[in-house]
Amino acid sequence: MHSLFGNAAAVATGVFAAMRAKGRDTRVVAQAGDGGTVDIGLGPLSGMFERNDDVLFICYDNEAYMNTGVQRSGATPPAARTATTQAVGEHPGNVFGQGKDLPRIAMAHEIPYVATATVADLRDLEAKVEKAMAIRGARYIHVLVPCPLGWGSASKDTILLARLAQQSGLFPVFEAEFGEVTAVLPIRRRVPVTEYLQPQKRYAHLFGQTPDTETIERIQAQADRNLSRYHIDEVEI
Amino acid sequence: MRKQIEGSAAVAQAVALARPEVICAYPISPQTHIVEALSAIVKSGDLQPCEFVNVESEFAAMSVAIGASAAGARAYTATASQGLLFMVEAVYNASGLGLPIVMTVANRAIGAPINIWNDHSDSMSQRDSGWIQLYAEDNQEAVDLHIQAFKLAETVSLPVMVCMDGFILTHAVEEVEMPDQATVDAFLPAFEPRQVLDPAEPVSIGAMVGPEAFMEVRYLAHRRQMEALEVIPAIAAEYGAVTGRVRDGLISRYRLDDAEIVVVALGSVIGTLQDTVDALREQGVLVGVLGITSFRPFPLESVRDALAGARSVVVLEKALAVGIGGIVANNVRTAVAGLAIDVRTVIAGLGGRPILGESLAEMIRGVDDLDELTFLDLRTELVERELQRNRATRRSGPTAENLLRDVGAVGDPLSVRMPR
Structure with a gap:
C-alpha cells in the first residue's frame, strides 16, 4: 500500500494494529527513501520506534531527493553537489553539519534491532533481513544505494561505489540491538576517501586543477571517526 | 439507558458500542475527554478486540487509521482545530482511497490568533476533502450520529467526520439515552471492506493515476457522496426504528x-x-x-x-x-x-x-x-481603535496583542460577555 510521502511508518503501525486486533500474524514491512525516512517521515518513524510496534522499516538511502531531480535531503553528505546545494560559491556543495545519522537515531530509541547494509554485499543484507524478521518489535535497516544519475557516476560502478563507501569508512556497516552495537562488518581493504569520492561528479568540484584538500581532509576525518566509533577493524584477506 | 453524562464520555461510549478495532489519537482540546474515555474503555478490557494506539501527531493518527482501515479494521480517531489541519494531507488521502474511517471533530477555532474555543473553522476547512460531514445539534444527536456514521461510512466506502461543538457539547453534561450493545450490534454488522490488504488475495492500494483516469476516480468519489444523500436518510430511519429517535438525517x-x-x-x-x-x-x-x-x-x-x-x-x-x-x-x-x-x-x-x-x-x-x-455582536469600537493605530503609524504592532491590551483583561471569561 502507498499512502503518502511521510507516513509509511504510521500506516505500517495501522496495519500492524489491525492484524493484532484480528489475531492474525501477518508481518508488516514499511519502505521509504532517505527523504521519506530522515526528513518528512521522521516524526512517524520515531513514533513507531518509541511504541516498539512490530514493523520492519527499511530505508533505501541514495543521499538526496532523486525522484524530483537530485535535491538535498537530510541524508546528503557534506560537500556533495545537489540541485539545491550547487557547486558554486566559497563552500561549494552541501554544508558540513551534524548530518542526520538515522541508524544512530534509531539506536537511541533502544529498539530491538538496527542494521546498516549496502547493495555491495547482498548476502549480508539478506542475512540482516532474515535476522530482523526473526525478531519482534520495531526494527530498522538502513541500506546505502548509490544513484548513478544523482551521484554522477557510471551505472556499472554502482556496486563498486557502495563497496568503497564501506571500505573508506564513510558508511559503517553494523548491527545494533537495544541501542548497543553488536556486530561490525570489517573492512577488507581500507581505501582513502578520495578513491570513493573521485568517481562521482557530485564531488567533481573537490578535484579541480587545485584539489580542495581542506574539504577532502574533513571528509577523511569523518571516515576516520567512524572507524574508531564503531571499532571497525581492517582485515587482510 | 438514560443517563446524565458529559458529551465526550457519551460519544466515547457510543464509539465503543460500534466496536472499532483500531483507535488512534493525539490529544488536542477540546477533543481530549473523548480519547481519554476511550483509552480507559480499551485498557480495562471492556472493548475487545481493540488496539488503542497513542500516536505522536495528528498526521500519524490519520495515517494509522488509514493503515488499519486498509487492512480491514474498523478504525476511529478524533481531533479538532490545529490537529485537523496538521493531518490534512492524510485526511484527503483517506477519502481518496475510499477508506471508511470515522473521526470526531470537536469543533474549535483555528489560529492565529491561537484560540481553543468553539467555532466551525476547522471542519469547514475540510468541506471539500471528500469526507462526509455530519453536524450534531446536541449530545444525544452526537451519540446517535457516531453509531450511524460507522454504518454510513462502510456502506458507501467513504470516511465520515462527525462534528460536534467543542466545549459547548463535548464538555456539557446532558441527559442522553445510550443504546444498548445488542441494539447497536443488530444495527451495525461487522465491517466488510470493499478493498483490503490480505496476503491471501494480494492487491495494491494507492496507485498513482495520471490524466487517463484521475477525473473518473474523482467523479466516482462525487457519485458516492451523491448516493450518500439516499443512504443517510435510510440509515437514519433504520436507526430511528430501533431507538425511537427518528431524524431526517440530512x-x-x-x-x-x-x-x-x-x-x-x-x-x-x-x-x-x-x-x-x-x-x-x-x-x-x-x-x-x-x-x-x-x-x-x-x-x-x-x-x-x-x-x-x-x-x-x-x-x-x-x-x-x-x-x-x-x-x-x-x-x-x-x-x-x-x-x-x-x-x-x-x-x-x-x-x-x-x-x-x-x-x-x-x-x-x-x-x-x-x-x-x-x-453578529462585532465589537466595532475595538476594530476602530486598531484601524486608527494602523493609520497613525506603520509599525503599529501585532493586531492580536493590540486588541488584548484594549480589552484589558486577557483570558478573563467575563471579557467575552461584552456590553451590547
Missing part, C-alpha cells in the same frame, strides 16, 4: 411550515435558535429554523424544499471565508437558486464568542435591514 426542520423568515445553521446553536424562535413566535413573528445535519454531501433538494416558502433566509455561520464571507450561505444560495428568497450571511460565534438569544432575536426582527454580510 436536515432538521423547526417550525418551518408557515415560516416567512428562516435561519439556517449547523450544530449546537440550533438549540439557542429554537428557543429564540419560540419567543418570537409568541410575538407573532413567523420564523423557523433549518438545521443542516449533513453538510457534505450537501442536501440541495432538501434545503430547497425546506426554504421554498420563505421570504428571507439568514444563514448563521460559525466560520468565515476571509475574502468573501459565508461558506454555508454559498451552498444555501445554490439550493434556492431561482427562488425569490433573500439570503443573508451572519457570521457569529467565532473563537467562542457567545451567541446570545437576544442578539439572535434582534437579528431576526431586523432581518430586512441586514446587510448581505453581517458580523
